[in-house]
Amino acid sequence: MSDNPQVSRRTILYGTAIAAGSVMLAACSGGGGSTPGSGGNTSGTGGTGGAVGGKGSAKEPLPVPATFKESPLLKAQADSGAIPPIKDRLPEKPLVVPHNWVQEGKYGGKMQMLAETTSGDRASSIGEFFCGHKIIRFINDGLDIIPGLAESWEMNADASEWTFHFRKGLKWSDGEPWTTADIMFWWDDIVINEEHTEVAPDEARSGKNTLAKFEAVDEVTLKMTFDAPAPLTAQRIAMWVNGPMQNGPWWMVPAHYAKQFHPKYNKSAPKNWAAAGGAFETKVDFTRNADCPTMAGWRVKNYREAQSITFERNPYYYVVTKEGSQLPFIDEVVFTAVQDPEVGKLRMQQGGVDYVQGQFMKVGLSDISTFRQTEKQSGLDLLLWDGGSGTSSMWFVNYDVKDPELRKVFRDPKFRQALSLAFNREEAQKAIYFEQGELTSGTLSPKAKEYLVNDQGKQAYQEWRDAWVKYDPEAAKKLLDEIGVVDKDGDGLRELPSGKKLKLSIDYSANADPEHIAKDNLLLQNWKAIGVDGTTNPISPEGFNELWDNGSLMVHSNWEVGDGPNHLLYPQWLVPLEQSRWAPLEGRMYSLRGTAAETQQLDRDPFARTPPRMEAEKGGPIEQLWNLYDKTKLEPDELKRTQSVWDMIKIHVEHGPFFSGTVANTPRVILKKKDLKNVPAKENLQLGGFANPWIHPTPSVYDVETYYWDNPDQHA
Template sequence: MSQISRRHLLRTAAAAAGGVMLAACTDGRSDKPDATSPGGGSDKKGDVTEALKRPAKIQESPALKGKGLPPVEQRIPVNPYVIPHRWTGEGKYGGKLKMLAFGATGAANANSIAEFFYGNSPLRFLNDGLDVGPGLADQWSSNDDASEWTVHFREGLKWSDGEPFTVEDILFWWEDLVLPGHNAQTPPPSNISGKGTAVKMTKVDDHTLKFTWDTPQPLFPEQLATYVNGGLGRNGPTWVLPKHYLKQYHPKYNTKVPKDWDTPGGLWEQKADWKRNPDCPTLTGYRCKSFDNNTGIVLERNPYYWVVNTNGDQLPYIDEISFSMQTNAEALKLKIQQGAVDYCQGFFNQVSLADVSTLSRNKDSGHYDILLWNSGDGTGSIFFFNYDYIAKDEKYGKLIRDKRFRQAVSLGWDRKATRKSLYFNQGELTTGTIGPGTAEFHAEPDGPKLYQQWRDSYLGPDPEKAKALLAEIGLKDTDGDGYVEFPDGAPLTIQVPYSADISKPEADKDEQLVADMKKIGLHMKRVPMSPAAFGEQWTAGQLMSHTNWGNANGTSIMVVPNWLVPVNTAYWAPLEAAWYANSASGKNKEELDLAPLKRHPPRMEPEPGDPVEKLTSLYAQAKTEADPVKRNQLVWQMFKIHIEDGPFFMGSTANFPEPIVKNRDLANVPGPKNLALGGITGPWHIPAPATYDPECWYWTNPEKHS
């Protein structure tokens, strides 16, 4: 197999989200073919699924001439990646792109920056996640039972400093950072077999790697396409690092490297992040020109980028991209209205449907359009308990693990009010599921039925039923203050910690949730925290609950199963997820005499018969099942556990549209009608806008944007 691994059964939810247009929104200008948007017509939809041949002639940006570089033909691979989008056309070189990045912890942690660049990924998603196409690798194949995969990488790939890429750059990540020894990173689920053992990587030659598991791994191509990769694990697995540069900061190759080299914020993190270290080579279309954690990042063209347009133009077209840090959401929106922002994707930058009306009033003076892409979201603004809080507090932990308690909270939430205030009555009410675009929801015969059952399972609002469930547990108001206490009379308060950079609409949702819980007699209290402390304490199992996130998907749930089964510490069972993540490293054999929170990292083994143990067991079977029909049946069993023993996470609104703001002079940016599912912005593992190759965007009048 050299191009497409499989076509999902999904033919779905885009109509629900993409067909919804707010009255105040854009006129759809970017969907219509015109003189300033070649290739932008609505008749050119999606991506081709056959690899395109190398153009007869390769051109480069005039800005690179006279820079002392080798000829462009020598800077790109023998077989460069040719962008497959039907909606793109020939562009123009030049100009700068002004972007904003919202966050309270600085440019180093701004997710919107990382989600832009797909250049470090072995494979890539096409057609909003329906298909898988080539990336750094141009060919891949498996044996009969999919327990062995051979991946061939493009010959002639070069890092941004001109040094050759080889499979040693992958083995460096795997052998020197992941495998037992340093354990600076944990292995991604794709590299753990159904028996919990690590994949074996074997170098065939400089451009070919063989991956071998002790169980089948049928979804490996999709897993290779997830996230943007090439970073430090924040937006997905790392996979590839420039060994020729970074080995000087690794103790295996340099005995002078300090012992704390891999601690958070330490030497390795500073040097290995290409977005903040101008000296660190990258394979993306842009490299770091300057970095300031407080003010932002400036990126410049990578002269060795391995991607070209269909006419032979080496990408990117735009000379520079600047991301200016913003800590105030209202100031950010004002800059958009003033025309000081060229592109803004809503989710990462605190721009929501609530802002569309205001932004629309100024779109002509600000010279921008507003597009509505499909979010692919299964929850909207979310709430969930720490299922592993029992390791910190046994009394509260047992209560949280009682499904009746979680069901009472869910039934007490007035989701209609949330949908109205946050999503302007767009999308569908939901208890909270995996994203509606998940392939297994659309597989017959059980998929559609199970989706509806899960969506409606504890929807509410039903305050009386919620109160009855609390009473059934033995919770009652013993002191007459309107709130229930524990059965022994001890006070009961549900803490809702939240990051200080929370957006106002989601803060309003949380306040509504607190008020809704008061109606059923449950005392809920919001607790502000610094963004950095919030993330660290959550993964360490210290926090009682989590709020203000979302759950989206657009592929098979087995590709990124984080919400379905605890395999990632950022989700609803962080300590049991850490146990799974360390199952292949040997760490779980250590520190067994210590309490879960005292281990390094904090982790705990699932209890026999517990829903997490059942989910983990089914996941181990499903991830190795090559027959898609049998695999769906196993996934459906996992759905049933969420329905019967959940909810483990709670949402409010699914499948709502997300606003995208775009300067009218910016071309080769698709409108929702150009894309297979109307665009998909919610799932981090189908990175947007990276999947639409921002490197091919260009200015119709670059001289005005220089």
């Protein structure tokens, strides 16, 4: 990959900036050398983001203020009669933002940000800034859940019936009432409508994988009834950001607006959803269509395809501060598309960007030295939040690879263990991650509840983390010898037991980050040192998934495992449930359970089935994992579910690694203008931050709507 100028430049940075970068990291956490998570008063500028030392967020709802305040712009509109007065725009009991670091702010100004693009699936990162469509929400880095649109909720004894009570007086951004009819429209006319591609999310399925019954008891009460326990319902509803073209399920659509584009309600609307070319989704996408009402803090003011999106304050946003100020504080938010990360970084250094969530613009640890050097020109403070990853850049062999001899070798734990033991993670930690994080065999996020609940959880994490983390090439060679993967012809490279040359192909999407490419190059060097030959194989992103899903590719490398805040919310790394991870054909088989396809084409070769799918080996590790997972779906007792997770981890330790990591919990870079306030420092966040996983939507979980300018007139 040396012919890639961007990669070449990054490689140089890794080699020459490590000492400076390591020193800089210590100065960026905002704690002035304090222990991470220690709290204390950290008021001021620089690394604190203007936050005043409060740590974490209140678990119980805060009292509703007696009076409310609003932006001068909205007050002028209300005084003119263009919109109702503030008391009529807010619900009876607004959500009071719970974060202890949030201080009363100032209204006004504009915030300039960058996005890789404003169109297509890759624009989904923009949605990570808006959590207004959440029924209930994560706080405290995923440890707790609080109300959102719903004011309260409860379940029955066996978790088979869930009832949500929504705030009275909620309104869409156009002033029309929000009611449970907006959820029922999504459910009845989109999800249940087999002609539409939207599918029922996990939180709408019981432990038997059957759909819930949705009932709008009244305009502010929704009941979900399952045919079996569904104990994870609340936690799964708290995941993701919601809405069309976002990362999570829609969960609600403004029915009063959307019905005009639905063939059931408008005979002139396209009856063939596919033929309509996604027109319905475009119309109801509140992050790009200025006409579509939203429940988020900002609404679209102007959208320019593949260029920029300008958002303006939603006059009806239902969230306030404890002092009674309706959020958001900032008037407008602008996302400008910059596809080349290096061009984006140059704009940041020149002072043209106000806030950067590093993972969305490929700003990483290797950039710290540069941003420190350009701090005076850029006006940007640099913060570090915990990423929460359990692997950083990782890799996994295809457990269901098409070649039968390779499949037999790949399924032998000793082969995968040898590849892990051959990897010099300390070298990678220094060269790529500036000595940050902790070496790991690869786990789910170290912030997951199952690891924090007690000493047994801590031990489960440590055993998985350390199982195959040691750099021991001699032990790796011995394991390969034991399974007959030896050098038969004396050229220093190993052959398969049949005598066929073994050459691993590290397959990755051609738009992979430099972090992954650098790690892959180290892997190849380390593997060759034990006699395992390999090469890298960039593949067009458009064709990668199909090749992986049907077993045509060998080694996947350009992902990470960041999932939490508990293992069962998004368990696809722990258990093969679909086709994109380490056992694609078996995962696909599980995903088709309960459908006609589960029992069809079983007389065909698994790779010739449509879609390709394969039964798990009887008594094998995947069947064991499936059985344990199925048990958890029906178990209302959280401690018993946790015990089942620990049992699944034991299978990963005994029969794994099924995926392998590099280092865990490396920092994420956050950049913000010096006078942008209420941006939390790492010390303000309950677990130091949890920035990486999409299911814990960052930064929206920290309420970007509370950010404000100390001098708003300078950012008009």
